[in-house]
Amino acid sequence: MKERRMSYIPNYVDTTVYRPVVKKNDERIKVLFPRRLSSERGYWLTSRAVVPIMKKYPHVDIDFVGFIHGDKIADDIKRLISLFPNRIHHYVVEPDEMIRFYQKADISLIPTEYSEGTSLSCLEVQVCGNTVIATNNRRIAEFNYRRV
Numbered sequence: 088m089k090e091r092r093m094s095y096i097p098n099y100v101d102t103t104v105y106r107p108v109v110k111k112n113d114e115r116i117k118v119l120f121p122r123r124l125s126s127e128r129g130y131w132l133t134s135r136a137v138v139p140i141m142k143k144y145p146h147v148d149i150d151f152v153g154f155i156h157g158d159k160i161a162d163d164i165k166r167l168i169s170l171f172p173n174r175i176h177h178y179v180v181e182p183d184e185m186i187r188f189y190q191k192a193d194i195s196l197i198p199t200e201y202s203e204g205t206s207l208s209c210l211e212v213q214v215c216g217n218t219v220i221a222t223n224n225r226r227i228a229e230f231n232y233r234r235v
Contacts, residue, residue: 098205100214107216108190118149119192119217121185121208124164124177125156129198129222134163141171151177152188189215197221 122128140147155161155177168175178188185208189195195212199222206221213219 098207098210100207100210102214105186105189105211105214107214110191110193114146116144116147116194117192118147119188119195119212120149120151121153121188121192121195121212122197123153123156124151124160126160127199127201128153129196129200130160130163132198132200132222133196134167137167137175138170141174148174149176150188150192151175152180152185154179185211186215189217192217194218194220 120130120133124130137149141149149171151164155164164177168177180188189212192212192215195208195217197206197209197212197219199206209219209221
C-alpha cells in the first residue's frame, strides 16, 4: 500500500472579513444566539435564562439568529418575543449575513448541550470582539483559552 501523507488544516476565520467595528456609544447591551434554535444547540438552556435576565436588565436586547427546529421551540420563541417586544428578535439569514449580527453584538451565547467539534460561530464572534458565554464543552473551552 502506498504511503499517504496528510496535512492538518485547522479551522480559521478570515480576519479581513470578520473583525471588530467601532460601536456607537450605546447604553443597550446586545446579546446574540448565533445558531440553530434546537435542543442540541442549547436553545432550552437559553430560553430558561431569558425571562429573568430581561426582567432584571431592561437595557438588554437579544437576537436569535438561526433556523427553528421544532414546533415547541417555534412556540417558545414567539412567547418570548411577545413578552419582550422590540427587545427580543428572531432572524433567519444566509451565512454571509451573520457578520452584521456578530459586529452589532456585545455578548454571544454558545450553549451547546451535546458534543460538537469546533464551533465556527464561536471563532467568528470572538474575532468580532464579542464576549462569549459557552457551556463547558471541551472543544469550545479549548478555543476560549487560546488566542484566535
